[in-house]
Amino acid sequence: MAPAPLLHISDGTRFGYRTGLPWSRQSRCLVETAQEITTGPGLHLLVAPNGTGKTTLLRTLAGLSRPLTGTLKTQGCVHYFADELKADPEIKARTFFRAWFRSAALAQAEKLAEILRLDLNTQIGKLSRGNRQKVLLILAEIKAARSQGSVLLMDEPLTGLDAETRTQVTQLWAETGRTTVRLIIMHELECVQQADSLLTIAHGKLKHATTRTGDSWMKTYQTLQS
Numbered sequence: 001m002a003p004a005p006l007l008h009i010s011d012g013t014r015f016g017y018r019t020g021l022p023w024s025r026q027s028r029c030l031v032e033t034a035q036e037i038t039t040g041p042g043l044h045l046l047v048a049p050n051g052t053g054k055t056t057l058l059r060t061l062a063g064l065s066r067p068l069t070g071t072l073k074t075q076g077c078v079h080y081f082a083d084e085l086k087a088d089p090e091i092k093a094r095t096f097f098r099a100w101f102r103s104a105a106l107a108q109a110e111k112l113a114e115i116l117r118l119d120l121n122t123q124i125g126k127l128s129r130g131n132r133q134k135v136l137l138i139l140a141e142i143k144a145a146r147s148q149g150s151v152l153l154m155d156e157p158l159t160g161l162d163a164e165t166r167t168q169v170t171q172l173w174a175e176t177g178r179t180t181v182r183l184i185i186m187h188e189l190e191c192v193q194q195a196d197s198l199l200t201i202a203h204g205k206l207k208h209a210t211t212r213t214g215d216s217w218m219k220t221y222q223t224l225q226s
């Protein structure tokens, strides 16, 4: 059996970007860990104000850039999804899924489309923003489910979805895929009933809460930010 997926960030790891010419590179740190952080299978939310470095952090965890200092460890198959679906606008959603999946996986994708009220016969370019996000969400779910232990990193996948769908999706995340580490950047914390932890960036430090403060993750977020 494959080991459980996990995500580990050592204490003192710094995330940011490098500027300047190769012989005079300068590092700009956006966020650093104030504690060692380990997340196992479950739903983990990354919520922080605009411009604090969430996307930079997620891209670094996905291996698309290096941390400025420190070490990261991911165990499992890492899937990273940026905030917008990149696909040929002329193909129908159904054709898109047929290109990715076969048999049982395709049936799961079609089932999920039905649950989320996505019309598979519309060209991707003619879908609304929210409906395009559903295509991305379904792709992510099925890809993660097909791997033996996945680390699923998603950047604002709920943007553009209506309130009912947001609640539906966050419930689905909480109830399914206990073999997947999901780290999700979002701003829509009010729609989350269940999650396993919350990460936030406050004053340049990455903070991690594994239990709720009070009766909501929103309250936990406010406490960590204060």
Ligand SMILES: Nc1ncnc2c1ncn2[C@@H]1O[C@H](COP(=O)(O)OP(=O)(O)OP(=O)(O)O)[C@@H](O)[C@H]1O
Residues within 6 Å of the ligand: 016, 017, 018, 030, 048, 049, 050, 051, 052, 053, 054, 055, 056, 057
């Ligand atoms: N390679 C780079 N070169 C220059 N600036 C950069 C680079 N990477 C990130 N930044 C800057 O760092 C800041 C944080 O960016 P990032 O996209 O990680 O924030 P964010 O928290 O995801 O923001 P938002 O919530 O608005 O999506 C931004 O001001 C961005 O322009």
